[in-house]
Amino acid sequence: QKEVEQDPGPLSVPEGAIVSLNCTYSNSAFQYFMWYRQYSRKGPELLMYTYSSGNKEDGRFTAQVDKSSKYISLFIRDSQPSDSATYLCAMKKEGAQKLVFGQGTRLTINP
């Protein structure tokens, strides 16, 4: 079993829809949770970075962490065609630099 599980999709939604992306994990030692966006043939770009449980909002993006359920989510409001990309969840332990990634979810926003 992988430490971090993420549905690879693909996920296709119409422009303006609310998108929900999720990851589950098995290691309770993870304390820091991240979402990266990766366009085709590019490096990952950091979108959201949270510590422990709770919500964090940044513009159209909201990240949620539920440590009791070992479940994290990223919500995208008012989705745009430019949001079409692969979204990677990542997490790390306290004092560690190593990021453990999910497989990535490929998202397409249709105009």
Added chain:
Amino acid sequence: DAGVTQSPTHLIKTRGQHVTLRCSPISGHKSVSWYQQVLGQGPQFIFQYYEKEERGRGNFPDRFSARQFPNYSSELNVNALLLGDSALYLCASSLGGIRDRALNEQFFGPGTRLTVL
């Protein structure tokens, strides 16, 4: 400010050859990490270097090695290339140090796409 830079952008090698990939971190960042991303998968951690010392190693064979230079740039070396080494190799930089114990964002470069024939 320039972000993380990597060279070369693309590389084609044959089985058994050796390859060297290069990374320059963001100015002021002292930690560099290397990741391998196979098509359709998330990145897998290979190495972390901080202040020229190895601070972490992932589950990769000894054919993979790396080093960090006094200017904090880094090289990843892979010997005896196999077909399965074909991947996007990503470099990430961060401030490093005690900040590893707190929010310490890692910024990725564009990657080097290695194809082994």
